[in-house]
Each structure stands twice: as structure tokens, then as C-alpha cells.
Amino acid sequence: xxxxxxxxxxxxxxxxxxxxxxxxxxxxxxxxxxxxxxxxxxxxxxxxxxxxxxxxxxxxxxxxxxxxxxxxxxxxxxxxxxxxxxxxxxxxxxxxxxxxxxxxxxxxxxxxxxxxxxxxxxxxxxxxxxxxxxxxxxxxxxxxxxxxxxxxxxxxxxxxxxxxxxxxxxxxxxxxxxxxxxxxxxxxxxxxxxxxxxxxxxxxxxxxxxxxxxxxxxxxxxxxxxxxxxxxxxxxxxxxxxxxxxxxxxxxxxxxxxxxxxxxxxxxxxxxxxxxxxxxxxxxxxxxxxxxxxxxxxxxxxxxxxxxxxxxxxxxxxxxxxxxxxxxxxxxxxxxxxxxxxxxxxxxxxxxxxxxxxxxxxxxxxxxxxxxxxxxxxxxxxxxxxxxxxxxxxxxxxxxxxxxxxxxxxxxxxxxxxx
Amino acid sequence: xxxxxxxxxxxxxxxxxxxxxxxxxxxxxxxxxxxxxxxxxxxxxxxxxxxxxxxxxxxxxxxxxxxxxxxxxxxxxxxxxxxxxxxxxxxxxxxxxxxxxxxxxxxxxxxxxxxxxxxxxxxxxxxxxxxxxxxxxxxxxxxxxxxxxxxxxxxxxxxxxxxxxxxxxxxxxxxxxxxxxxxxxxxxxxxxxxxxxxxxxxxxxxxxxxxxxxxxxxxxxxxxxxxxxxxxxxxxxxxxxxxxxxxxxxxx
Numbered sequence: 001x002x003x004x005x006x007x008x009x010x011x012x013x014x015x016x017x018x019x020x021x022x023x024x025x026x027x028x029x030x031x032x033x034x035x036x037x038x039x040x041x042x043x044x045x046x047x048x049x050x051x052x053x054x055x056x057x058x059x060x061x062x063x064x065x066x067x068x069x070x071x072x073x074x075x076x077x078x079x080x081x082x083x084x085x086x087x088x089x090x091x092x093x094x095x096x097x098x099x100x101x102x103x104x105x106x107x108x109x110x111x112x113x114x115x116x117x118x119x120x121x122x123x124x125x126x127x128x129x130x131x132x133x134x135x136x137x138x139x140x141x142x143x144x145x146x147x148x149x150x151x152x153x154x155x156x157x158x159x160x161x162x163x164x165x166x167x168x169x170x171x172x173x174x175x176x177x178x179x180x181x182x183x184x185x186x187x188x189x190x191x192x193x194x195x196x197x198x199x200x201x202x203x204x205x206x207x208x209x210x211x212x213x214x215x216x217x218x219x220x221x222x223x224x225x226x227x228x229x230x231x232x233x234x235x236x237x238x239x240x241x242x243x244x245x246x247x248x249x250x251x252x253x254x255x256x257x258x259x260x261x262x263x264x265x266x267x268x269x270x271x272x273x274x275x276x277x278x279x280x281x282x283x284x285x286x287x288x289x290x291x292x293x294x295x296x297x298x299x300x301x302x303x304x305x306x307x308x309x310x311x312x313x314x315x316x317x318x319x320x321x322x323x324x325x326x327x328x329x330x331x332x333x334x335x336x337x338x339x340x341x342x343x344x345x346x347x348x349x350x351x352x353x354x355x356x357x358x359x360x361x362x363x364x365x366x367x368x369x370x371x372x373x374x375x376x377x378x379x380x381x382x383x384x385x386x387x388x389x390x391x392x393x394x395x396x397x398x399x400x401x402x403x404x405x406x407x408x409x410x411x412x413x414x415x416x417x418x419x
Numbered sequence: 420x421x422x423x424x425x426x427x428x429x430x431x432x433x434x435x436x437x438x439x440x441x442x443x444x445x446x447x448x449x450x451x452x453x454x455x456x457x458x459x460x461x462x463x464x465x466x467x468x469x470x471x472x473x474x475x476x477x478x479x480x481x482x483x484x485x486x487x488x489x490x491x492x493x494x495x496x497x498x499x500x501x502x503x504x505x506x507x508x509x510x511x512x513x514x515x516x517x518x519x520x521x522x523x524x525x526x527x528x529x530x531x532x533x534x535x536x537x538x539x540x541x542x543x544x545x546x547x548x549x550x551x552x553x554x555x556x557x558x559x560x561x562x563x564x565x566x567x568x569x570x571x572x573x574x575x576x577x578x579x580x581x582x583x584x585x586x587x588x589x590x591x592x593x594x595x596x597x598x599x600x601x602x603x604x605x606x607x608x609x610x611x612x613x614x615x616x617x618x619x620x621x622x623x624x625x626x627x628x629x630x631x632x633x634x635x636x637x638x639x640x641x642x643x644x645x646x647x648x649x650x651x652x653x654x655x656x657x658x659x660x661x662x663x664x665x666x667x668x669x670x671x
Contacts, residue, residue, distance in 0.1 A: 003632050007639055014643040039583040046658070047551045050645040053654030060644060089648055098633050099640075101563060104668070137587070200487055259648050274648055293534045316627050354527040364528050 016065040021254040025057040025106035028163040028219035038139035058109040107141030118149035128216030129161035148188040164219035173203035176230030224254035228275040235305035242296035255282040281307040315341040324379035342375030427451040433474030449505035495542040524630040562591040567658035602661040
């Protein structure tokens, strides 16, 4: 193997793949067969983190950055004058196996530019997954990108060898997509996604009857949207995410704050800041939908279709719904306790568990890990709570913000990292 | 005050716990012989001789009351090497014996239980980090070797993870601080205790021919997958604390 050439390819094709947000290696259990390599567990492992703080759990590369398309937001667009490269099937397999053996990664995330057409590209991706599974006996995690427009047969095969499949819908609105990627259409993206979704449902039905059914995309599907490249609002984004969660049973929707890398009249200028705080708020909303039982329409007010940058979406909801508070810690249902600002899933579980033993006080709450600076205003203890008088205060919002939001501003300000 | 001295082993500790009940000691503490420094000159010393059947009886009882998971939590407290570990475990056993019908480890309003829960969280975090941050280096003899230096004694907690994962390669994980390790030789996966500390000076000379190449590939990958425009070192260090850096190939 020509090491120097391989190194160069890896540099080009890792660099080109890095804007894809997903790096999750969770949601699939693939037990090691005796004497083979690899074992995937449901929770996934981040093996390291880049200097921008993102998790590295998979070898995330493009098979090639040659591309027939010319999407404005993409570094690999055909009109962009950059170095091009392509891995061979053997090279990807070798890198994956050798990185995995050294415990650098949980597996492979393979995406690709489109060379020639959708099926040629998809076929190559599938061949790599197949070789890893059948020839190398590899039981680690494999995430393949579904190439928009790929045929059902290839999707079927992909789902047999990969753990997760994903189609990037790229731009949240169809009009935005038309503007920035005129050669692509939503229909081509949706159709492989729909095929896999049906397959997963069918697989789950068969599994109820038959013991031995071949795995079919066991970690499900995900997608990602670029945020801030076009002028959609947060309400539109959350609605799109909700639509995919509900109608496609997606495991994850990722949000990727647009990093200006290309000069184009249709795009924000190169000096625009990456909308990190907005991205963070979108993920918080996403969590509220997936783990806290919030509905999409509760998170944002149609009159104010952007997420509040000053306070997190749960606190923002609470401020708009003060009539729902205070919530009694001793008697309220778990689902309601989850709605108290400053109380997360783990803390809510501990509360429900601990209150069977004794009456809880503010002091307990602090020790159980709640963010008491926020939570204290929203809770009724059986013994009463002096902070409740602020709930009806006109300046309540100000009072709260004063105590809690500065952390985010420092952490996500671009200004700091520029110098 | 009675002080029970035990040999520092898990079985020894639970033998001591058994004897607290056996001799009906009221005002009592348990300490490992190695770490014990007598401060209370009025303390009566009771030497515990490790008896597996006694510790087993306590553990069986515990399993009935707080389940396998509960016993596992107490094992984590033991592996935490916390200076107060013996008395926390004793407190948990006492409470469990008093309220056998309840899982007392769920009573987070009790300060000892809360402390146990916090220790478990720390040990779990370290355990998880070791599944993530172990970096194997392939040696000339084909063994994939890794050195670690965890804050808590988590090697027993990660054995199964690595055993399940790497069945077709020989590997070894060596705890530098505690001078013992895990060895898998394609057949069995067991702990080993070298008489002397393994000499890791110049061990790079014993690397397999291709080792350096893959390390460079990984380092280049790590650099290239970073998005410079989003640099956030505070977050980076929070996820990858500096004390691990010297063992991470990508932080060369």
C-alpha cells in the first residue's frame, strides 16, 4: 500500500466529510460472533473529540469528492476548484479495520460525492459495507449515506449490511433547496428514505413471528439540515423535524449551523458567523420533543417563529405558560416534573424515586442535581416555597435571566475564538 | 469505638461487614490494614481474617434486597478507592438489612446513599472513558498493547467490553499506576500481576512495522476532521481532560 498517497487521500476526503454532523454510533446491537472482530452496543462510544468539541466516534470520510452536482453550500460542488480524490474499496476497508483494531473508532461513516450517477455511487458504498461484514467479519458500526435517487434494490442491500442509513435533506425548505441546489429535488431524497422506513417496519413485524431474521438497518435512519444558509425560521425547521420523526420514524434529525466556506451571491457572506447558539437552541428543542414529551407546536409561538436566544426553549415555554406552575414535587406526575425548568430527565427520575422515602425539600433538590437557580421559582414543596411570590412578578423574566444565561453567550461567541 | 482491619480485598471487606453483625458492634469503623493509621488511641482493634463463605453470605443477602445491580454499585464504590469506601458500604448494608423490602440505594435523600450514587457516577464515567480512550499499539509480536492510568481502579469493569470486542487479536491493557493488567491471548482473558513494573521506556522500538503509519493516519484524520471556524477549546478539554492526553495517539 502506498502510504503517502493514502495519507493524502485521507486528508482530502476527511476534510470534505467533516461538515456532515452525524457521528452517532448508538442504537444498534451487533454481537460479536466467536473469534471475530467488533461488537456494537446500544449506547455508542465517542473515542475522542475534535478541537471544535465535536465527538469522534466513527471514521467519517467521503468515498470520493468528485461530484456531478453543483450545490452552492457544498465544498465538493463541481464548480469548486479543489483537489479531488477517491478511495478504492480496499483502502476504506483497510483503514476501518486498522483504526478499529487500535480502538480509535466504533466503525465507519461513509458518505460520497456523486460520481456518474446515483446507482454507481450507491453500489460502491454497499460493496464496502458488504466486504467489511462478509470478508472481514466486522461487527462494528456502519453508517452509509443513502444517495438520493438510488434504486430500491441497492437500498435493500445497503440496509442488510449497514446499521444506519441517512439522507441529508440539506435545506429545510423546498424553495431554499431550489435556490441552492437546483439539480436536486426533495422527491429523490424522500424515496430511498421511504423504502428503508417500510423495510424497517416489515422487519419488526417479521421478527415478532420468526426468530432469525437478517438485520435491516437496525439503528434506523437519520437526516440533517443546514441552518442559516437560507432564510427559513426556527418554527419551519422544527416542523420539518417533527414531520420526519412522526412520518418516517427517524432516529435523529441533525442541525448543522452553516459554515460559510464558499463565495456565492445566493449565500450569506464569508464573514457571517456560524450560528452556533441558534444551532444549540434547535438541539435543545429537539431534546424536548424526543425525551421530554413536548409537542412541536408547544415549543414555538407562531407569532414569534424564532427560538429565544436568551433563554433555553424549556424555560421559554415555562415563561409563556406560568399558569401551569407551581408544580408540586411530592405529588405531580413524572411528565409534569420534567417540565420544570432546571430539572432534567435524570433528576426527575431521582425525584420520583426519592419522594417515596421522604418529603423532599429545596436542599434535597439541590443535592439531586437540579439547577435550583431556575427550578426554585416553579416548584411547590409540601412545606411551602418563598420563591413562589416571584411567579406573578412583572419582571420575572428579567430576574431569571439575570441568574442563568451568561454561560451560553461566552461559550458560543465567535468573537472569542477569532483572536 | 472498634476498628475492624481487613486485607484490602473485596471479600475481606465483606467478611468484615459480616463480623460487624456477628459480634453486634455498634460504634464501629472498617479500615484496610494498608491504609490504616491509628488516630483514635482508645479504639479497639479487631483483625479480620478473610473468609469467602462469610462475604458470600452478605453478598447473597444483599442481592436479594437490592438486586445484582445494587451489589454492582457497591463493587464500584469499592473500586473507587475512596477513603471512606468501607464505611459507605457498611452504611448501605446496615440500611438494607434494616429495610430488606426496599431498595435502599434509591433513597437519594440519605446522605450516604447520595454519596454512593455520586461515586458510582464518577466510576462509571471513568469506566466509560477507558472504553473510549484506550489506544492499542501493535507490537512486533502481534499483540495490541495499551497503557492506562485511570483515576479509579476500573480495569475489572472493562474486561468484558474489550473481551467481547477484540476476539481475533491478542491484546493487553496495563494499568501503570496499579501495576497490573489484562491479557487476552486468543483463548482466555485474565488479569496478570507482574512482579516488577513493566518497563515502558523505549518500547516504541518494539512497534510492529506498520504501527507508526496507522498512528500518522489517525493523527492526520483527527486534524482534518476538525472545523477550524467552530474552534471551542473549552468544550474540547471538557470532553478530553488533559490528564488523558499523554496516552492518546491523536494528541501526540
